[in-house]
Amino acid sequence: MKKLKYILISLIFCTASYAILQEEQPTQAFSTQIVERGAYGDDVIELQSRLQYTGFYTSQIDGKFGYNTYWALRNFQEKYGIPVDGLLGEDTKKKLVSVSEFNKEFVHEQIKKGNSFTTYGGQDLEKQVKNQQSESSNMQLPPKYSEKDLKLIANAVYGEARGEPYEGQVAVAAVILNRVEHPDFPNTISEVIFQPLAFTAVADGQIWLEPNERAKEAVLDALNGWDPTENAIYYFNPKTATSKWIWSRPQIKTIGQHIFCA
Amino acid sequence: MKKFIWVIVATAAVVFLVYHFNVQSKNTRLENALASQYSNQLTSASEKLITLSESIDQTLLFQDKEALDQPLEDVWRLSSDVRDSISSLPIDHETSTVWMNYLNRIGNSASLVKEGKIPVEEWQKSMKDARENLISLSDQWAFTNRNGGKKDYIVASFVNNKANKENDKNWKALGDSVKAYTESDFPMTASETDKQKKKDLQHIKDSEVTVEQVKQTFVKLFPELKDATIHITESAENAPYPFYHVQFHKGIRIGYADFTKKGGHLLSYLLERPFDKTTISAETMKEKASTYMKSFGYTDTEMVEYRENHIAWHLAFARVDAKNDALIYADGMHLKIAKDNGELLGLNAMEYIQKENIGDQKVVPIDYKEIFSGDFTIEEERLAYVENKELQQRLAYEVLTRNDSIGTHRTYIDAQTHEILHTEKLP
Numbered sequence: 001m002k003k004l005k006y007i008l009i010s011l012i013f014c015t016a017s018y019a020i021l022q023e024e025q026p027t028q029a030f031s032t033q034i035v036e037r038g039a040y041g042d043d044v045i046e047l048q049s050r051l052q053y054t055g056f057y058t059s060q061i062d063g064k065f066g067y068n069t070y071w072a073l074r075n076f077q078e079k080y081g082i083p084v085d086g087l088l089g090e091d092t093k094k095k096l097v098s099v100s101e102f103n104k105e106f107v108h109e110q111i112k113k114g115n116s117f118t119t120y121g122g123q124d125l126e127k128q129v130k131n132q133q134s135e136s137s138n139m140q141l142p143p144k145y146s147e148k149d150l151k152l153i154a155n156a157v158y159g160e161a162r163g164e165p166y167e168g169q170v171a172v173a174a175v176i177l178n179r180v181e182h183p184d185f186p187n188t189i190s191e192v193i194f195q196p197l198a199f200t201a202v203a204d205g206q207i208w209l210e211p212n213e214r215a216k217e218a219v220l221d222a223l224n225g226w227d228p229t230e231n232a233i234y235y236f237n238p239k240t241a242t243s244k245w246i247w248s249r250p251q252i253k254t255i256g257q258h259i260f261c262a
Numbered sequence: 263m264k265k266f267i268w269v270i271v272a273t274a275a276v277v278f279l280v281y282h283f284n285v286q287s288k289n290t291r292l293e294n295a296l297a298s299q300y301s302n303q304l305t306s307a308s309e310k311l312i313t314l315s316e317s318i319d320q321t322l323l324f325q326d327k328e329a330l331d332q333p334l335e336d337v338w339r340l341s342s343d344v345r346d347s348i349s350s351l352p353i354d355h356e357t358s359t360v361w362m363n364y365l366n367r368i369g370n371s372a373s374l375v376k377e378g379k380i381p382v383e384e385w386q387k388s389m390k391d392a393r394e395n396l397i398s399l400s401d402q403w404a405f406t407n408r409n410g411g412k413k414d415y416i417v418a419s420f421v422n423n424k425a426n427k428e429n430d431k432n433w434k435a436l437g438d439s440v441k442a443y444t445e446s447d448f449p450m451t452a453s454e455t456d457k458q459k460k461k462d463l464q465h466i467k468d469s470e471v472t473v474e475q476v477k478q479t480f481v482k483l484f485p486e487l488k489d490a491t492i493h494i495t496e497s498a499e500n501a502p503y504p505f506y507h508v509q510f511h512k513g514i515r516i517g518y519a520d521f522t523k524k525g526g527h528l529l530s531y532l533l534e535r536p537f538d539k540t541t542i543s544a545e546t547m548k549e550k551a552s553t554y555m556k557s558f559g560y561t562d563t564e565m566v567e568y569r570e571n572h573i574a575w576h577l578a579f580a581r582v583d584a585k586n587d588a589l590i591y592a593d594g595m596h597l598k599i600a601k602d603n604g605e606l607l608g609l610n611a612m613e614y615i616q617k618e619n620i621g622d623q624k625v626v627p628i629d630y631k632e633i634f635s636g637d638f639t640i641e642e643e644r645l646a647y648v649e650n651k652e653l654q655q656r657l658a659y660e661v662l663t664r665n666d667s668i669g670t671h672r673t674y675i676d677a678q679t680h681e682i683l684h685t686e687k688l689p
Contacts, residue, residue, distance in 0.1 A: 034544065035544070038569050038575075040570040067669070067689065140689070142569075143687070146312065148305065148309070167517065188306060190305035191302060194301060203294065203298075205294040205297075207298070217573065221608065224576045224578075224610075225594075226608060230502070230505060230529070252501040252502070253498060254495075262500070
């Protein structure tokens with residue numbers, strides 16, 4: 001009888017401990033920071049996955065806290081009686097964790113592979129991986145630009161100026177953007193870059209090289225408005241330039257090996 | 263004799279090698295040229311499809327007839343434009359025909375809706391699927407797709423494929439068919455104002471500052487760089503506006519700052535250094551941003567947007583009109599703040615230096631129900647100055663509308679005439 005009592009007490013203790021651990025473990029998954037619109041990273045990936053599990057979020061899980069995530073979070077807060085502020089604070093995290101599941105390994109693996117997938121609750125996760133690629137970089141851009149723009153300009157910058165200082169790489173990206181705005185050049189980024197004889201990297205095939213993170217960061221700064229060239233639309237390397245015409249352009253400044261001109 | 267034969271064989275081998283090298287070089291050059299041309303064609307078509315889908319989104323946003331006119335016309339015009347692009351793409355005939363017919367139907371329907379021959383509700387119902395199809399097709403052709411952006415993929419998938427099927431194709435003619443086009447609704451920051459404001463820097467009336475004064479200003483603004491190695495150069499004689507270019511280097515930090523020669527105003531600043539993996543909170547970042555703005559004297563601004571990226575936050579600010587609390591986007595500025603410790607990595611004040619001339623304008627009350635479709639919820643509204651087609655700054659209602667399947671849009675409506683000035687889709 002005494003033995004049975006011990007077994008019962010042990011069982012109750014184990015069950016209680018398990019329940020407490022279950023309650024506490026998932027909240028540790030989110031970081032301690034308050035996450036809000038404009039944020040990017042693992043917390044947002046978990047937030048989107050959990051919101052999708054509960055059916056509030058239907059867009060791509062990409063780790064970018066944009067408006068779709070924002071409205072979904074507000075709807076979730078409203079439904080569960082949490083103050084509706086669109087912020088991922090402690091109360092919202094706890095409620096999310098208690099009503100949803102998050103398979104971190106699965107989600108991060110799909111993102112790494114570039115797969116298109118969802119995480120709706122009550123369905124087998126493996127069956128939610130679609131046979132198509134989703135395209136999303138780890139950069140958040142101003143609304144007027146797309147990831148396609150970033151990729152294309154980064155290829156051009158890497159092909160044209162990978163040996164240049166950072167400022168020089170931002171400058172080459174800025175020249176491309178200045179040309180898009182200039183009446184003498186085509187109106188789209190791709191047409192500016194692929195305009196015949198416009199860029200050496202296109203002619204010699206270096207545009208097809210995979211750009212590094214530094215080139216992408218330089219393009220990101222240019223897309224956000226930085227223009228170290230002070231409004232240039234041409235540049236050339238005085239050591240290798242064969243065109244006499246380019247010397248006739250009004251020069252603005254020299255960065256690294258390139259002279260930038262109006 | 264034997265020696266003579268060896269000489270002939272060696273010469274033949276050299277001639278063959280030179281010939282082979284020449285042919286290879288020519289082939290590579292041709293491959294590069296075709297791959298570039300096809301990438302341009304595919305990327306352009308992809309970009310135009312996205313623009314078309316955005317115009318379709320705008321036709322779903324409004325119910326007011328006048329507000330609908332412009333986006334419907336854009337759809338009609340763009341569908342025709344994209345059709346032309348698709349006809350010249352290096353894809354198989356059957357696929358291009360299917361898509362051209364599809365776009366033709368979209369364009370014709372938009373035209374009929376505009377003429378009142380098709381009810382707007384019917385159009386809006388059918389376009390919810392159409393926009394998805396266009397985005398999906400655009401993704402397939404984008405430079406960023408899985409194998410896209412690689413020359414081998416372009417060559418194998420399009421150049422060789424097309425060349426085998428249509429050897430007599432005039433490749434040069436392909437590039438001519440994609441026409442440059444201008445959208446009626448530029449997003450806010452793509453405005454001509456940006457460019458004009460840069461040009462207007464030549465009209466600054468302030469007196470010129472010396473190199474020594476610029477050095478002092480630099481150290482005052484960035485005291486942590488007072489020990490940096492600094493190299494200051496002047497802009498070239500023919501530069502559109504005169505400025506000083508300050509290049510600095512201190513330990514792991516390297517960067518530049520440009521100052522106008524007239525008045526010594528900071529144009530832009532950018533710093534590069536390695537980064538730690540730690541991340542400060544968004545709250546701390548905002549506090550630091552506010553401190554930076556105060557210390558630089560930009561106290562009449564408000565933060566309008568910020569985006570976290572892998573090493574830094576990019577923040578956008580706009581000047582606030584003290585009269586009515588309206589945002590003046592044309593007087594904008596940008597900050598770049600490090601994620602690891604909140605250090606200021608960049609500042610761009612090029613558009614802020616010269617303030618816009620803002621005139622008085624009436625504010626006529628508006629009923630959003632008459633403008634926007636019932637499928638959209640009005641989430642936020644405030645006043646802001648944006649430019650109209652004549653490039654005049656107009657006081658406008660800035661309205662944030664939301665539809666969970668179509669997305670979130672920001673629309674600017676002239677506060678006096680109720681004309682739609684701009685609409686942009688937000689990520």
